[in-house]
Amino acid sequence: MTNTSFGIRASLLGATMLAAASAYPAHAQDFPSEPIRIVIGFAAGGSTDTNTRALANAAEQVCDADIVISNQPGGSGVLALETVRNSEADGYTMATTPTEISALKHLGLSDVTHEDFKAVMRFIFDPHGFFVRSGSDYKSMDDVINAAKNGTKIRIATSGPASPYAVTFQDVARAAGVSGQFVNIPYQGDALAIPAALSGEVDLIVTNASNVVGQVKSGDFVPLGVATDERIDVMPDAPTLKEVGIEVTGGSIYGLAAPKDTPEDRVAALNDCFKKAFDSESFQSFIAKTGVNPAYLGAEDFDAYLTDEYTRYGELLKTLGLAKN
Template structure:
């Protein structure tokens, strides 16, 4: 074989190798972990798994690590202690970032210093729901009926939440405070166990996020009495707001992706691009729609600013309820 032929073959082989390297995912052998600080099966877990599926083509293997407990503090504390290498993300939510710092006496992380935002994922109204059979048995058809019943039966009602410090817990305490009623809080280890307790009538009512409650509202098993946003929800247009009866009542649920503080800006930018592109995809939109959730992608800087603003907003709300967790 003459030298020209050998050179041509060598160039062809190099070209093929270059093409293969370009076509293959850059992190095909990498492992990325998304820590979900709540039990499996809830909307945060469901959306995290949907995002992992959508992003695996570029990031490689993505593991969902559920670490429930202490209102989400255990799981997010794990993220805060992880290596800042772009390989560990966490699902941060209104409870873990904006509520728990004012609710808990001690925290395993500093929400203002230990994380960098990647992107907001979703914002969803909370909804006050009752077991439909229980509501009928008690003659409750509206928020006003529930308040009247609670006043006539002081201390006899209880409500569930996804844990101490969750948005559902805070909403319940704010409701009690503003309505002048008494009800016992029963914390569960995540949104799914709390909803199962409501369906089995272990508790009388819950403040659940609409994503979690939607399937059982559709099935007629749960009755929505009010949404917790200042404006009515487009998903439940016939359901009044809490503020219509209790002026100023406003709490919603949001969650997003964070990484440990100190993660290189280039890694954050890449993760933001990958996950915001995923959130803009048709498959994600369809999966979120089943949860009555709307994807809410953002820049990393905007998510950082949003989390700061939410911490400031919830400080007086938590103080007004008098809620506290040791």
């Protein structure tokens, strides 16, 4: 399981040991001495779970540590984020930080924000797309928009009430002049939302493009549009929203964060390990197969990104009339 020493664990003798002891705090020298737990706020099998497990599996191959995944779905990631926020700040517990962390407080769903955490790293950005099941009456985004303009309520499956997918589709509704006609049908993660869309419980789904590559290739899902500036390699036939006259882009991010009082040396050790995992052949192979976009940011840059996103989401949600705080 181990090829590279995790963080700053070492076994040194004599003067070398004394030098090491003076270089690092005492609590850092034997970190980690127990499994690292990553808490995921969505059901097993969804994109947050799948992406995090791929990184964790790679980390176990390159770092001297055991990693345990804990799924705590509920409230668009609120349960997991609050669990980690309230955990001991010792480096042994992290959350997968979904895009929702930038929206929860603005929507009045929780008081949890990025300020409750110490950023460790960002590892993926995944563009959003609009998808319908094969045989749907909606063959294009124009069909969806025209139906909405004629008074039809469009039921859209997402991964939760604060889902970034919902923010993207509400932004599309605003841009297309059909605000109020798109209805969010929230599920506890993509693993439940996708079957609902395939079964006809809803009219369409907005989700990460990588989540449904297999269903698009099999013909079970038809892509109506992706929220990117350019077409994506894994779905070259899917038009961008901009191609159909809707100037909206959007996507989901995945990162890792620890409780805010976690010591800096342990954050650095965690970042070092998971950056090695990110660069590993196994994780890069996973990225190539799934079509997600690798998007590494270190701790400082990820913290700055989360701060900017929190401000951006606040302004966007106010524009959409969705902000509560």
